[in-house]
Every structure is written in C-alpha cells, then in structure tokens.
Amino acid sequence: MKKVVITGAGGQLGKELVQILKDDHYMVHPFTKQQLDITDRKKIDEMLEQTNPDFLINTAAFTQVDTCEKDIDNAYLINGIAPYYLACAAKAKKVKFIHISTDYVFAGNKTEPYLEDDDTDPKTIYGKSKLLGEEFSQVAYEETTIIRTSWLYGHEGKNFVNTIKRLADSPKEIHVVDDQFGSPTYTKDLGIAIKQLLSKPPGIYHVTNSGSCSWFEFAREIVECLQSEAIVSPISTDRYGLATPRPKYSVLSHKKLNSNGIYMRNWQKGLQEFLAKEDDNSGN
Template sequence: MVVGTIKTLIIGADGMLGFDLCKVFPDAVKLTHKDIDITDREQVLESIRKINPNLVINAAAYTDVEGCEDRQELAFMVNGYGPGYIAEACSEVGATLIHFSTDYVFNGSKKEYLEFDTPVDPINVYGRSKLLGEQKIAENLNDYRIIRISWLFGMHGKNFVETMLRLSGEMEQVKVVNDQFGKPTYTVDLANKIMEIVELKAGIYHVTNEGICSWYEFASAVISNTVPCTSEEFPMKARRPKYSVLVNTKTKSMRHWKEALKDYMKERNV
C-alpha cells in the first residue's frame, strides 16, 4: 500500500492522538465524535460506505480509566463494540484498519509483554473494554493492525505531564506512585510511526517510546517537587497493573521517552 496515493479516514481526529495523526495525514477525511457515533452500528456502516476509504485510522476511545469504572456500559460500547462496527465496515469496503489498544489489556503479572502474549483477566474496566475491542476487530476483519500503546502524552489533550505541571504549582509536594512501571509514549512519535506499520502484515504491534520507568520517575523528569508513594497510599477506583511494559519485537524502535519529553516541553513553551 502506497500511503500517499490512498484515501485515508481518521476517526477521533480531534483527540490528543488524532490531532497529530492529522498532521501526518493532512489529506485524510477527518471525523470527530460530533461527526460519527462509533457506538451506532448503522451510522458507522453508512459513513464508511459513503467515504469508501482505503485506510481507516481509529483514534476514538473512552480513555478515562476512572470514568470507565462508573460508566461501564459506555466503556464497552465505545472501546469494545464500536471498533467492531468499524472493522465490519472496513471489511465491507476493503479497507485496512489501524486501531489503538492499550497496555492495560494485560493484568501486570509479568514484567514485560510481547505482541504474542495473550491478555488474560485485565484488572480494570478500561482494560477489559479495550480487549473486547481487539477481539471484535479480529472477528470482523482480516486486514487490521492493532497497535497497543502506553502512557500517552501529547500537546492536544489531558495527559500525565500536564497534570504534574498543574499540581506542582498548586501543591508543595506532589505524591506519585513508584510501584507501577511502563513506557511513556509521545503522540508525535506514535503518529509518525503509522506509515511504517501500514506497510507491515496484519496483526498486533506494540509501539511505545523506549525506556522503562515508574510513574514517579516519569513525574520527576517533569517537575522537581515530587515524592514517591505506594499504590496503597494512593488508592483509586480503577486498579492499575503493577507492570505494563510493552516490548516491541516487530518494528524499528522509537527514541527514548526522555528525548521525546524534551521535545514536548520545548513545544509547549513556545
């Protein structure tokens, strides 16, 4: 597939990741949640039939991990059944689907996860809903690339970096857990990776910036007044996996998250 000559549709174009995808695919048809309700099967089928794209990039998701615990039905519709409807439509028009999943499909019982590892018993609603999305895509379409990502940060949406910067100005000390480990991922780097993955064979991919850290270590690279704490000291409605490190064995490695963070900080201070 020659990306420059194909018709591309981006769903979720106004989200944090969607914004950077639109820069990489400037000629794409761009739909936001105001344009399409991915939980409405008939609307999804009709919209994709009308546009008739060669490539569909689905960046729409309900990513509020805590909110998913309170609104479980919405989480499973948006993150689970919605991607299945998109896959069904892609199969009908002969389009390739790029879809973004999450490290939270894994329960954290292993220190690292390969693309070939089978997710078992995600420990929160968000993870279970995203796993359902993976399953529904595989049921409805052969030509898909499911990209699992983790700890996403970008200029155009709520993210951990901005939360830390805000709290740092409001509090003398910011407590951050030091017993959950993962790999931060910059939306710009992720968006620029898509053209490579489109050319690869169908399947599941792990795409993150390199470098493993705890949330505390990530926070410490952003602000100076953070202090470590345990997950037990900072209880939340949704349980988080202790380890959610995604290992990439299928594509070229991306740069270290600390390098990506430097670029992010430069951009936000312009």
C-alpha cells in the same frame, strides 16, 4: 494520493495523527465524536461509502479508566462493540483497518516486557472492554492491525505530563506513585509509527517510546526538564489509594515492531521535544 479516515479525531492522538498524515500529503478525513459516533453502525457505513478511503484508523475510545467502572455499558459499547462495527465496514469496502489498544489488556504482574502474543488478563472494565475491541475486530476482519500503546500524552488533552506541568507551577510537594512501571509515549512518536505501520502486514504491534520508568521517575524528569522548584516525592499505590487498580508493570516489547524495521526513540527524548514545543506554543 492515499486517503485516510480517522475516527476520534478530537482526541489527543487523533489530532496529532491528522496533522502528521496531512503533513505527509495523505488526504485525511478526520471525524470527531460530534461528526461520527462510532457506536452508530449505519453512519459508519455511510461515511465509508462517501469517503472511500484506503485506510480507516480508529483512535476513538472511552478512555477514562475510573468512569468506565461506573458506566460499564458504554465502556463495552464504545471500546468493545464499536470497533467490531468499524472492522465489518472496513472489510466490506476492502479498507485497511487500524485500531488503537492499550497496555491495560495485561494484568501487569510480569517483570519483563510483554510480548504481542503474551496472555492477556485485564483487571479493569477499561482493559476488558479494550480487549473485546481487539478480539471482535480481528474476528470480523483478518486484515485488522491492532496497535497497543501506553502512558500517552499529547499537546491537547488531559494527561499526566500536562497535570505535572500545572502542579510544577506551585512550590507544593507532588506525591507520585513509585511502584507502577511503564513506558511514557508522546503522541507524535506514536503517530509517526502508525503512519509507518500502514504499509506493514496486519496483526498486533506494541508501540510506545523506548525505555521504562515509574510514574514517580516520569514526574521527576518532567519537573527537572522544566527547571521547576517543585518537589516530587514517591508514594506507594496502597498509600495513594487509587479507585481502580492499575497494572504494576506494563512495559511493552517492541519485538514485532523492530522486526518490521521500525524503532522508537527513548521516552526522555520524546518528553524533551514535547516540552520544548509547549514552551514555543506558550510564546516563552
């Protein structure tokens, strides 16, 4: 039985991944932030010594984009330096290292999907710190796999789908930006692809649900699926007034993923399954 350590196991992707791998008979050692702070190098080394896994998957991160702008030291420490510690520890133990990254490493001014080897040019502290994490872990350990994803939502956690679901309960108008484009990604679909990538060569992979939309189109689809009466109206990013800039276009090409025989279903199908499961869980 293959053994997997998952850090950040209390997060939305971490929780989903623990379940997916357990269901597939992996022996999973999940570590939440309380159980393992990834900025604590000594504890990482001790943990790998004790668990002796085949794979180390890091889903832990400082993910609040606006807060990263104010808490720069912690953004670089958690998203940049801690992945280096994990990669060094994985290399010392000859453990395959998988690290999760983001579409925010790109500037967002392309008009066609970003390839894995396109130039990076992050515009936010979050994006810059995540890029450092990619680079440090690859420098530390050539066997590192980097998985960039985008617009993630899962059953537990703060995310766009859960926010729109809550807002859709009231008849108020919901204003959503219609000039930022990306690919919504269900944690379950990402988790299944991560599992498949465990047996693939190291390197950078882009993993999102297929297809793309604006945040406005995404919100409209959520409201339609919920058969809610709520009205979703488009608004420009300028008028909406976000504190931190977001990439205008961050659709990620699946070229490398597909060339390794892995294909992703489209975002609408992922969303439908997510909402149906939420409905089941709420007992409706």
